[in-house]
Amino acid sequence: MKMRRKKKDSENLTVRSFEGFYRGSWSEIHRAVSLVVGSADLASEAVDEAMVRAFEQWDEVSRFSNPEGWVYRVAVNWARSWLRRLRFRSPSEVPDLAVEDPEMTDPRILRAMQQLPLAYREVVVARLVLDLSEAEVAEALGVPKGTVKSRLHRALNSMKEDLE
């Protein structure tokens, strides 16, 4: 009886922590994923799908040094597979990746971003929008730190060329 009570309390604690995490981090992760995939709607689906998986494994995910980075990665991966699936559909159904924001200082930057391979975009956004360190990006995306450095370097060079 006592054991059961203890387990129940532990479950409640887990639910509580996830609730706070969900409410506190959803928007920021969603914005980042939107920039990577070029669609706010697709990003909403992707982040919530990733949150389902985070919820299922919350005991473990909550102990990560950067659970937001984990959800970001899972969401981008989910969106990537969705986009891959859309490749087999008519082109008009593929989200418009060249989202323009008239209030941006230079809208060419977003267009240049969307010309990059998705693997580069996810590094650029994690590093420059989520402000994760190179080590944190590496951990979140599951790639070596050197790969983060080189992808960021190549992405910025490519964008620089597009802007010149």
Added chain:
Amino acid sequence: MSIEERVASDLKSAASRVRGRPAGVEEIRRRASRRRRIVQGGWIAAALVVLAGVSVLATSLIPQPVDLADPPTPSEILADNAVTTEEWEAAGAAVVECLSDRGQDAEFDPSEGSFSIASTAEDAFNECYGAHMGDSVQQRWSSQQYDPVADFEFYRDVVECTESRTDVDFGEMTQDSLGFASTEAQRTINRAIEAAPDAYHACLDEIVQSRGS
């Protein structure tokens, strides 16, 4: 300003204007619960497939007839404005069967609504997908998985419970035209969480348990 600073500044500016609609924690729980059922169902299905395979091998080498009953068209599926689990799975199976008739291997994952096909099967896929599922069925199925009104009602109850325990009015809980919690309601929920986290979470836990979710 370096290219890095310029890109960071503009992307953050763009990101700040992105708006999205979170499904909500209650919906996340529901989806997790459904996924568990699907996974468990998947194991049972896999076991049945193995048993069936053993049975076929043991009893006969004669090929079993394939059920080629007319699968429903998208408009037939949507005749009652709803897609049942059976219709959803049958539509996916019909797309796979259609591709098979055209010499293409394909797999359908009903939980994800995804098809795995060879890149060379694009034209055949578009034809089969359009004939047996189509975006109309996909979209209806997706929207059926989420009940924004139930989600709103859940959070409205949590906020009301929190207000009654703290004697504080956190604001209005209103819905938008689609039945989702409005931006105002989201702010009200956030105010309740920030001002009275213990009461809010206690209410949330109680309502989750009372609804058996």
